[in-house]
Amino acid sequence: GELAPAGRAIIATHSRHPRAADPEVIAVEARRYCSRVSVSPDVATALAATKAMAGISDIICVAGSLFLVAEAIQAVTGVEGENH
Numbered sequence: 738g739e740l741a742p743a744g745r746a747i748i749a750t751h752s753r754h755p756r757a758a759d760p761e762v763i764a765v766e767a768r769r770y771c772s773r774v775s776v777s778p779d780v781a782t783a784l785a786a787t788k789a790m791a792g793i794s795d796i797i798c799v800a801g802s803l804f805l806v807a808e809a810i811q812a813v814t815g816v817e818g819e820n821h
Contacts (some may be wrong), residue, residue: 780809
């Protein structure tokens with residue numbers, strides 16, 4: 738809950754990793770800190786939704802496991818990494 742209060746909106750999602758947390762569970766916890774919470778089926782969709790709602794001076798913060806952050810980097814740069 739340290740980052741959540743600073744966010745104007747939170748999109749919960751999950752990585753492709755088989756042990757990834759359920760984004761619905763993450764969303765329930767996030768709603769304790771932020772009223773604008775949604776769930777996305779995958780990282781690329783979450784990033785697209787985030788970019789669509791972000792203003793020119795907004796900051797998009799990707800937080801979670803290293804697997805999730807790696808997928809976000811992959812989605813933004815188009816550089817394929819290892820799939821686990």
